[in-house]
Amino acid sequence: MPRADELIQQLMANLRPAQAEVLRGPTYQDEPILRTGRQLLKASRERASWDAARGAGGAPVPRARGGGVANACAAAPFGQRPRPSWLAPSLAQASPSPSVDLPDDLRRMRALARGRGQDGRCHGGAALFYRQAALMAAYEDDLPFHGSFVSYYPTYEDLPDAVLRGYFTWRALFRTGELPRAPLTFVFIHAYELICGVGAAPGAATLHELGRLFEGYGQAAEGAALGRYLPRWMRDYAVYHELSAADVRAALTPEASGSVTGEGRGLLSSVSVLARAQSALLAQERGGRPVGWDDVARAQDAVAPDRALPSRNDLVRALDAASTYHILRSRAMRLHGDVLADVLPAVFARLVDHCRVRRRTNLVEGLFGAPVTHPYLMFSAAVFWEAARHPDARVSLPSGEVFACQDGRWTLRRPCEAHAPSRKLGAVLHAVDVALRERTGDLPALKPRATPKFVQRIIEDEMDACLSRRTAARAAWVTIDRGALGRIRASAGRTREALLTDEEREEGPSRPVVATAFAPSALGNEPSPAVASEAAFGPAALGTTSRPAAPEGGAVALSPTQRRIVGALLRQPPDDDALCELAREGVVMSLELDTINEAFLDVVGDTVVAFDDDAPRLVEDYVDEVRELLS
Template structure:
């Protein structure tokens, strides 16, 4: 069969050529005939679409649900591609093939053919939903990893045109993983469980607080702060994420984060013990409820037909969420509190923020609210414990008066001399006298044990002259070792250029020892 496009182009070319000879030179333009394929005519309806329409009119399909009819028609049209110029719009709340007109159907299958070739173009949002419904039901992609990746990639591409898809496709991807038994790691990026994970942090912290509570009848010991900084950081972040009062965004936290963290965590622990003793529900439970199973509609807001009963299964998506299928009925075991921030927790954190600013005399105080007296008492006690702990663990400032070191050394030398026994004195015929002049020409100084080279180096440094002795590094080490008893510290060090120099604090001591006045 001849190529239709080539025949159309040949006819148009002949018409243009004929018009060019027949028309006078005064004509600047002329109408040209518009030739279309028969399949591109509005009145033309491809045979697969006729069959799909006929399927909906059969007597046996009258008892089918809309979802089943959509899936059956989708499998019938799975490999169909059209080439129909369509510029219209299509909008439907639950879009299906049956809700489209014939031109809309042809426009959809033309757009879908380009999408399958990797050409994702913006169109009516209802067309995008129909394409996603097909993939969810295994139309156009093998159920399992192939369909999951197809849904994921199309959504990532089309959300650039319309991010409305996010609120639907994210939970559908989670449902798809659970329904088809795919690796749960694929679902975790799309699992909306940040709120539930923060609540889980609070539950664990509450349990630790109750386990560490003193026996009844005994007073609570002052809290030991900064025992587990990582746990305190996690608890403060969870409290800040769940509260209507964002304490970590306040000025006090920027100025003194350690105080905010320590006091807030202490208040939470004491408040947890208070609720355990005086309330029927625990602190976290009273704020966010309990985790429990509720019926779950798989692929909610999508046109989905399962085709049969799903096998019983349990899918642990993460520590906060679990899907359970029993007798074909799905439930979701998780925290069903709506994921909103707690105003009650916000009141607690604001009271902590306010009272701590007052205690620290912060320049930006918060206005007072009518907070419960027991809450203010708990907060003030935690603040007192923290400030006492911080004062006890504050670094000690030690100042050394270097001017008194010489006197201390002299007293120490006299004390040592007084403690020597006669046998120790007899070993040295000449008593050590650090004030005796040293003869650098007669070898080692008998009092300090310095060699001629070492003495020469020290005299050069005292006189501000470059050292004349060789092997300076070894001499410096030896000098420092021999003068340690005199100074109790290093006498010679190397400057930034690598040259030996006397430590400034000990120049006078060394000069007095070598060059007495």
């Protein structure tokens, strides 16, 4: 016995029997794991002769597009596509079911197949599937299938008769809006139909149906495979048919549309925002000092829309998503978010300018790599038949990815080479957080990380400049407490009264005091002025107390608007809606309340309206007096 055969037998004896079995066709067969060179050469010749015979009797084998097993499987017909060593040529397991009669429509569909190969697959591949799907586009059945069925790359020819009728029964119910329970194989076959343009109008309507499949079956535990493939196929469908972002949003839920367009999430979208901000900064004229964010913001209207400067909030969110340090989750952002919203864009602008002057590579490419373009296979790992070559096209996604088709071949341009957030950018954001905590002192200090000296200097300069601007702005603020004006007047009145002598009090006022009261008119509800005599406020009325008595008739000098304000404040609880209505009518509430306090100050001797949490309220001690004076 040759030495090679002896070694093989020794190895096989040490392996478990199950490890010497592979799945081949619909049944299990023993097959040696290790082979000699002569055995491999013999198997290769047998395979070549079988392929030649099959190619002569069937359709020509197309060249697989792209690279990898999944791409080759998607491009070549099922009977001829290559398969990895770990994947069985066919795996179909169905629950036992009695034989059923096929309707004539299904028999005609079966007749389109020309025969089966040695691996059990039907000749024709994706082209046959497309022809059969087009023939059965409107077919419906009424024989549900309640068993289980599993198949790799399933087509109609892989389904037994009972399972096939169950599929068309399930599809009829799904088209009516129901989500009946079904094997995952059914969902994949229907997805292939929709991708090939069968069963729904091409465009947003088909994308909506794919979204229903994803929402109904991709979220379940058994739909993990569907959740991996279907979002990519949905994106490919939107690109292939050149759907706009608005069409995608209208056809899908917000979560699904975000995964299709890449808008507002993910590394690529964040890098696109940073690259757009960098382009806008570099497009500005430089006047001897580093370009700042505010400098570009003033010229933003003159920038082209596709290169316009993003907002500060968008930039901060992009910096957070593209870095390993998430500053949006930091306590510093919750307490000093306004400071960080100023410092982070300023630091970004300084770093962009530094790389422009001192580096050959710009900031974004230095952090994430340059944009990269590579071939792309549409609907990879799906059964897809392209009836006609796609015209040349160029489609840009909100994520920054650009798909281009030329001579029927697709390419994908990504905004960057990186597939993970940047550690260098994370170190910069961490250093900003450290510098802010050191200067404010109201948060626990963070342990500094290693950062270049020029980066640390830029961060410290921008942080100090921002805090200095805010300190100067606060020093220039003037705050007027209008609620304190009445208290000041009341205090001045009491001081004046305390300084008067008895003789000065007996002399009374040096000039007559006239108060205008409003009484109902005989002609209706129009108020008419009435003049109160001097005796109402004379010395006899003052007596020996420091508080003036109410005028005769119980009236104070208030306008109709002021009476409405006081009336609203007298209600329990105060009628804030009425006050808001007055404000909408153009009434300056602060001025009217000052006038009301002045009017009652001469009668009550104190402020009757004060502010409670920025809302005007009557002082509780004077509510009864105010109601009596207005009666």
